[in-house]
Amino acid sequence: MPEGDAVWRTARRLHEALAGQVLVGSDLRVPALATSDLARRHTLEVVPRGKHLLHRLEDGVTLHSHLRMDGSWHVLRRTTTAGDRPRSPRTERHTVRALVWTESVVAVGDSLGMLDLVETAHEARVVGHLGPDLLDRDFDRGLALANLMRDPIVEVGHALLDQRNLAGIGTIYATEPLFEHRVSPWTPVGRLSQEALGAVVDTARLWMVRSCRLGPVPPAAGRGASLRSLPSDGWLPWAYRIFGREGRPCPRCGTTLRADSIGQQPRARQITHCPRCQIRPSPAAP
Template sequence: MPEGDTLFLAAQKVGAVLTGRVVTRFESPLPELKEQGVEGRVVSAVRAQGKHLIIDFDDGRSFLSHLRMQGNWFAREKAALTQRALDKTARDVSWDDEETTLIIETESSVAVLTRGAVAVLATRKKIDQRLASLGPDLLSPDYDQAEALDRLREHPDTTIAEALMLQSIVAGIGNVYKSEILFLEKVSPFLKVDELDDPTLERLLKRARDLMRRNLRPGPRRTTFGTFAGQNCYVYNRSGQHCLKCDTKVGMRRQGNLQRSTYFCPECQNVAL
C-alpha cells in the first residue's frame, strides 16, 4: 500500500532517470494530458510530498500524481531493459488503456505511471496551491512536529486512528503505519484526540517519522525489528492471528466514512471487545 515512504522512494527512482534530461515522449490515454507540448522540455526536479509525486519541468509546469491504493511508478534506464520491456513501453497508448496513466521517455530512459488515481499537468504555482492544504510532511527535512501537533488538536472529536490518516494534519501516514504506530505506542485506535495528552500525541508522530525513515531502503516495508524480524508487521493485516507480544488474537474494525481497516491488539492497546 503506497504511503509516504513509498512515494519518497518512487521520487528517488524516477528522479534518477529523468532529472536533467529532455523529454522525448509524453503520452497518456487521458485527454487532458494529450498534446501538451511537454516533449522538448527538461525535467528540472522530481519530488515527493506526502503521498504525492511531482515532476517539475523547465517551463514552469509540473505533473502531479497520486497512487491511492493501486498506482505504481516504474522507472529504468533503457539500457537495463529487455527488448520485450522496451517494446512494451514503446507501444502506442490506446484511449481505452485502463492500466497505463502516463509514459515519459527521454533518449536514454523511461518512466511509466500505471493506475494513477490523480494525474494533473498544470503550472507549478497551481500544483503547489493544490498541495498547500497538506499538513507537515513526515519525511521532509523541514518537518514541523509542533505544527502537526497543533493540527491534531484542531480535531478533538476525531478518533486518533482517523486523525492520523488525515493528510491535512500530517502528510504520509496510511493504513499500515496508522495501525502499527498505535500498537507500538500502546494507544487504542478508538480514543478521541481530545482524550490523549500532548506527550502521547508527540510519541505517535515521532514513531511514525522514525518508522518511515527506517523504511527508506529497498525491500518490503517493515515495522518489526530485532526479535520479531520474521514478521513485517505487528498487527497490520494480521486479523485473527496471535499478537507477537502477548499472544492475544489481533482484531480489526473499520472506521470513518471510507471504512478504512484498523488492526489492533485488544490486550496491548486496552481495547474493549
C-alpha cells in the same frame, strides 16, 4: 494505497532516471491532457509531497500524479529507435495513464489515481491542503500536533490518516506506532496528552525514514551490513508486528488480533489492533 515511504522511493527512482535529462516525448492518456506535449523540456527534479508526486520541468510546469490504491511508476530502458515512441507490453497496457521518455529510458505511470499538469508556482492547487510531510527534512512537528489536536472528539487513528493534519501516514504507519505505544485507534484525540500523541508521531516518522533507507524487503545475502546491529526497538519495514496479521496472536500478549473499521464512509478504513494491549475507551458521558 502506497504510503509516504513507498512514494518517496518512487520519487527517488524517477529523479535518478530523469533529473537533468531532456524529455524526447510524452503520452498523457487522460482526456484533459491528451494534447499536451512535454517534449524538449529538461526534468529539474521529481519530489514527493505526502502521497503525491511532483515531476518539475523547466518552463515552470509540474506533472502531478497520485498513485491512489493501485498506481505505480516504473522506469524501463528504451529499446526503440531514438525519437520513436516507446512500445512494449508494459507501455501498451490499457491501464497506463502516462509515458514520459528520454533517449535512454521511459517512465511508465500505470493505474494512476490522479494526473494533472499545473504551473510549478501554483502547486498548492493540488497539494496545498496537505499538512506537514513526515518525510520532509523541515517537518513541522508542532503544526502537525496542533492539527491533530484541533478536534478533540476525533478518534486518533482517523486523525492520523487525515492527510490535512500531516501527510504520508496510511494504515501501516497508523497501525504500527499506535500498537507500539499501547494506544487504541479509537481513543479520542482529546483524551491523549500532547506527549503521548507526540510519541506516536515521532515513532511513525522514525519508522518511515527507516523504511526509506532499508527498503520494503530484506537485503539480499551479502548486502546486509546495515542489519548487523538491529534497531534498538527491533522494528523493520518487512516484518510488521500487527499490520495485516488480524486473526493471529498478538506478539506481545497472545490475544487474537482484530481488524475493525475506523472513520466514516467513504473514508472508513480497516485498522488492525490488539483488544487487550490497546483497550478501546468507553464512550464519553453525555
